[in-house]
Amino acid sequence: MAATKKNTYGDGVDWIRGSIIGKGGFGSVYAATLKKNTENKLRFPSVMAVKSSEVSVSTTLQKEMEIMSDLKGSPYLIECFGHEATISSDGTFLAYNLLLEYCSGGTLGERIKKSGDKGLPESEVRVYTRCIVRGLYHMHGAGYVHCDIKPDNILLVPQVNNSASFTAKICDFGLAKREVRNFKKRRITRGQNWQGTPMYLSPEAVRDNIQEAPSDIWALGCVVLKMLTGKPVWEGDTAGEIINKIGAEEELLPDIPDYLSDEAMDFIKCCLWRNPSYRFTAQILMDHPFLDGLTEDGDSYRPTARVMFDRPFLDGLSEDDDDEDSDSEDDSFGDSYCFAKAIVDDLSLYSYM
Structure with a gap:
């Protein structure tokens, strides 16, 4: 009815x-x-x-x-x-x-449309991106995958001390699910069809019907690219055309304009590895240089949930080292990004590099 x-x-x-x-x-x-x-x-x-x-x-x-x-x-x-x-x-x-x-600022999708398909200022995109990354870190740490990260599922709330600025919040958990962290179980339970919006689906979702935490990170990269350019991440008149490009054997990747800042381009690249094992986690992305220096909602918040990884590339980055001389937890977040970035720079598998 x-x-x-x-x-x-x-x-x-x-x-x-x-x-x-x-x-x-x-x-x-x-x-x-x-x-x-x-x-x-x-x-x-x-x-x-x-x-x-x-x-x-x-x-x-x-x-x-x-x-x-x-x-x-x-x-x-x-x-x-x-x-x-x-x-x-x-x-x-x-x-x-x-x-x-109630979020009086509407959706991020509506905010992008108001830009006239020209994209949002990078300073504004950085604020929204940090909010989304922190929200994903909390979700993934609690063992959940959103499965439908997109601009229309991000709501904007005026900040308490500055009504002209907004905090971005993830909404619509209707497709969210428990993450399958065991790779063998993941392969057994992957028979279900993918869920979500074609434009923001990851390659493994299209090819193998696998949607876990890295799939949310892929969608995040697509959302950031959409915010910065105002244009669709993939060209295509139908959902089928978009799905075919994402799952193509040629392993296509979205175009990243060269007019973006180095930090913005690098952040997007960290999210858009076609191999999910090489995608950065939300925990590591929180300390990416693209998000440096943001203090509009205070620096005191740090999610307490811990993230467990079964991805070989990221082994050892999720838990604090047992070294007696290790620094504080806050320092370990920055160290994890630098360590992951150093490994990325040495790899020749990344199509963007």
Whole structure:
């Protein structure tokens, strides 16, 4: 049943449903405001985004709720305040609702479109990229893969101390899944078809139906390239044409314009190795020079989740060394990037080099 009126899914105990602000494959999203007489003003913000679908087809939303509960604690992932069932305005069905953080800045995709396909200033891209990297680090450390990183799944929230600047937050966990970290099990369970948006799919997703943490990093590289250029990462009139290019035996790669800064080009290259074993991790990318010197949301936040790797190229980069003379954890993050970069510079497998 399609939702066409604002009250099709009904109001909540503490909130009133407003106009529709978005619609996807798994539900419609509405703005919602708290009722004046509610006793839960401390539990909910005054404005929320409510993602709804009929209970009979709400399996994905319920799964999303479980995943978001597991991922609490990162300011770079959209916050979930709970869930609630409502009765439709005509009393004919029940609706399942996720109560989510409202992001008044809209989506990153909308922000890119406003640039007129010219791309965003690099200074702005760096801010959004750091937020996304930190969000992915938290997700991957908790054992989850997003599987659909793209501009439309990144929301912008005005910063508390500067309403003209935004923090980027990852949203829409409907396709997210537990990461399979054992390579043998990964090969056994890869029979399912890929999920996500063709433009941002990794080669291993297209060829082998494998979507793990490196696939999110590939998508991140595509998102950064899209932000900087304003243009599609791949040329193609249909999803099939794009899929064929990504999975091509010639091992094609997206074009990176030479007018970008050296740091921006290198960051994108670190994400777009066709072999997922050579892609940098979110942990290492946090200390890439492209993200240096950013202090707009403070430097105190450092995700606590640890990332375990089964990729040969990155062995030894995820855990602190046992050397008694090792430096602090913060220093180890910078060291891991330098070490990984040194190895990359010695490899001849990278098509961009």
